[in-house]
Amino acid sequence: MKPLSPRKRRAYVWLFVALFFFSVPIALLYAGGYRYKPGFGLVETGGIFLSVPYSDATAYLNGKEVGRSSILNKNFYINDLAPSAYVLHVVRASSTPWYRTVVVEPKIVTEARAMLVPEDIEVVRLVRGTTSSPTSRAVATRLYDTYREAFRTAATTTADIGSRSDVEIVVRKGDVFAVWTNSEKKPTDNFCERPSSCVQEFSIEHGKQVAISTGFFNGGVAYATTEGGVFFSEVDARPTPVTVSLYPYRDVDMRVVGGALIVKNGNTLYQVSF
């Protein structure tokens, strides 16, 4: 039996060279986001990266299901999208549904992070000491004093949202604004109505109500208004950010202390959580 003949080997070389030159442009165009659409030819597409940090939530794009989140899979990469506006919709039992309109541009992936606020929000009165009751929670004296002390100073308004820094929340003339503070870096997608059009700041609360304090909480922002109480909202310039009322009483104030949302109503402290 003889070795592979030079003729056969040459034929294989040419075959694979031809396959290589045939495959490379296809692979590169595909990876770069180009897709063939009948009637349109080669179209530049974009994508959406949807992060759903909860299990058992169902995600939809323009009403069509794209997947269900689980412990192992909490991200959805939706590609092959022609440039346009798309409505994302995430639902989960016992949570408020989440909607977001995102604009997809060619070759760019737009990121969105679903925020599902439970329908049941827990509000408990905090008491100093060691004895809890069905309507109150006892906290150590030192911690309780720390909470109280927090209301003597202005609310902290610079923090991380998730893993992202460079965002500051400010209360200006009774309105709450999210401000992108890093001038050397392009703002993240939540500051961009479309990938190519970003803003340095946008209002989270901008209306008749007068905001008096704010703080980062649970991946979003909590703020208190004199008229409506304490609210929770997403930090996202795109329509339509989730806003829910957490503690609907007038003349209350709030602070976020060590990740806990503490509301002060008169002389009484409450902890709000979800």
Place this chain on the structure above:
Amino acid sequence: MNKSDTHWYLHIGRASDLSGRDRFVYRLFEILPGALSLTTLGAFVVLSFMRPVIAAYLTIVFSVYWLFKTSYLSIHLRHNFKRVQHNLSVDWNERLKTLKHDQVVHLVIFPFYEEGYEVVAGSVRGLLESRWDTKSIALVLATEERAGAAARGVAERIEREFGENFLVCITTCHPHGLPGEMPGKGSNSSYAAEEARIRILDPRGIPYESVIVSAFDVDTVVYPQYFACLTWNFLTAENPLRSSFQPVPLYNNNIWEAPILARVVAYSSSFWQMIQQERPEKLATFSSHAVSFRALYDAGYWQKNIVSEDSRIFWNLFVRYDGAYEVVPMAYPVSMDANVAPTFFGTLRNIYLQHRRWTYGAENIAYILFAFLKNPRIPFRKKLRAALFQIEGFWSLATHPLILFAVGWLPLFIGGDAFNATVLSYNLPSVARTFLTLAMFGLIFSASFSMYLVPKRPSEYTRFRSVMLVAQWLLVPITMVIFSSIPGLDAQIRLMFGRYLGFWVTPKSRKTSTLLSKAAV
């Protein structure tokens, strides 16, 4: 070094053997492989920082290239596998009946250092159990003086126990510290070959042209028809005195004892040699090989001052015969030991060091380029092909696995926010992975054929071990980086900075002595 000799440059080991402009040029050639590899990898890192899009596209191009390259190589592997199977089934003695072969003498050299009796005796028993008249085999047990009395004792015992079965059996003792020599297999084998000439060939008046030298690693166990197959190839070669004969090295002696990583690495080495067997123009001698004594004598035997004497001897002969020299692929196996140490980490360490020694074959590039400069009689086309094959071979060995499985993914980590927001950044992993996975499946498919080359499973091992012999190929991306790219790069960088390697002897040990029954397919 006498420059009035036509081939005065034949045994140059390194730049420091030369002086003046020659030394400078040789040094540049030594730097070349490392510089090429480091520049490639460095350029990839810089591109990943500065132009991540281009780096990402290059990674995809590399992945596509890899798929088709492995497909192309797999075809060669499968063909060679069929050829090996066919050659194992052929009755070579029958074939030899039509050829005059009585005059052929086989000179077998087993150079060894501190290997024990079991290892050497196993190999010698292999010779005795081959289907060949061992009275036409001259056996040389080549010991090292620096190994002391123990090695000498092993050789004497073997000579005593088995010597009378051969035409002649001698023991040589390579003196320690001869000037201009590097301790190692090359200097030991050369000394043994010259001793054999003086003590065996000349006294008996055996013409050098009739002698085929099988230069074996000491753990080499021949398959039953090795000598018949070799003789047939020798007698039918177009120019037997201008040819080396390369068997397929299988690492079957202890393959069932070897840990999974050692098996993957061992079979990867075998597969590479099998692929090369189908590409004779790219084949150089490796490990255990055979060559006519005439050629060996003309070239002054194996080089005594380098690490990669097994492949260098081919280039010595190629240069000595002005390019009129080739390797004949035998497509017939010999069996050797997979690299196994008493502990798992010891095995990993030994594999790394062994592969660094093998990939130190990059030292041949400087030799080839320099010799090509000095030898105008070699046709330019041959020079160009040989040089490019060698340079590309060592460059791709050191860089491609690292690009495909490590550096190529850098854009995702250091490409910056702008790149990370592109569709390309999201698609890079899936597109590249698709091509690499296809390539892997192709490899596993081919590798599954290797099961037919594995000796029968000893009863002490369960079926699970057999399953793992196929599943082990999933480790290839890891072994390619750790035991191919990194030692390759390590060797090239050492050469580049003049931190020359010495010969590292792979430790060999045996649990059993029933090699032949295991090695038989």
